[in-house]
Amino acid sequence: MSVLTPPSLDDLRSAAAGKVVVVTGAAHGIGFATAELFARAGAKVVIADVNQDVGDKAAAQLGGSTIFVKCDVSSWDDQTALFQKAIATHGRVDLLVCNAGINPELMFSNGTQYDYLREEYEEDKPGVLRAPLTKVLDVNVLGAVYGVKLAIHHMSRSGGGRVVCLGSLASYMAVPEQTLYCASKHAILGLVRATSKRKECLDNGISISMVAPSLTDTRMTAAVPQSARGGVLVSSPQDIAAAVSVLATQSIEESRGKCVWVQGKTCTEVEEVLFGAVVKLLL
DSSP: OOEOOOOOOHHHHHTTTTEEEETOOSHHHHHHHHHHHHHHHOOOOEEEEEEEHHHHHHHHOOOOEEEEEEOOOTTTHHHHHHHHHHHHHSSSSSEEEEEEOOHHHHHHHTTTTTTOOOOOBOOTTTTBOOOOOHHIIIIIIIIIHHHHHHHHHHHHTTTOOEEEEEEGGGGGGGGGGGGGHHOOOOOOOHHHHTTTTTTHTTTEEEEEEEEEEEEEOTTTTTTOOOHHHHHHHOHHHHHHHHHHHHHHHHHHHHHHOOOEHHHHTTEEHHHHHHHOOOOOOOO
16 A cells, blocks of 8 residues: 655646536535635636535635536436536536535434334335435435546546545445445445446546545534544545545546545555455456
């Protein structure tokens, strides 16, 4: 595994100034920190979020050429409109950061309604199990699938580009209390690994990569009690934004298929080691 050093603001500015950067779930937390970093580097930032009021305030706070587009990433129509607005305003999309995500199993840990194994029955059908709530999959998985598809479609027609998806510690490890969230983040890892090797990316100068934050100080993790955090190093949203900037400043070929694991302020590339281990098992 190799430890990576985030670029300085000057180096990021050299790579990102004038680029069009779309960040989903960018009204607060990791998304806002990422949008803010790229805005400081001179990028033309498009903030996308489902929350209109907070999104408007975030765009106003960043100022400059930053615009806000209301978008529910689990809606194909909303994401299509997001790309149309970005391209109508700035002509293209150079970087998509698929950050939007939810974790109701964690955020609403005072209840069990989001436990997919909870046995609930239809009121009008005694003995018939009720379907589990799966919005976490709609937002986290479909949201990324839609974003990646649209990004590749538009970037292949404008000279290439980059997509950085936000995975998680839960992309690599089992988190029993957050089963569907864990499943959704495993799905992101598979999506990035497989799509990064698609002909559509290889032939059109498109890089698909991932950042996998460990415990990060956001609204989503506020429900995690101190007793459960142990000695885990906690990252800030700015630390995760810095990891995104690593992938935004590497060459397309170097960044393609990579995953940057973030713990505290340390960024580590993990896919090369894991791929090597798998190859040894197969040979």
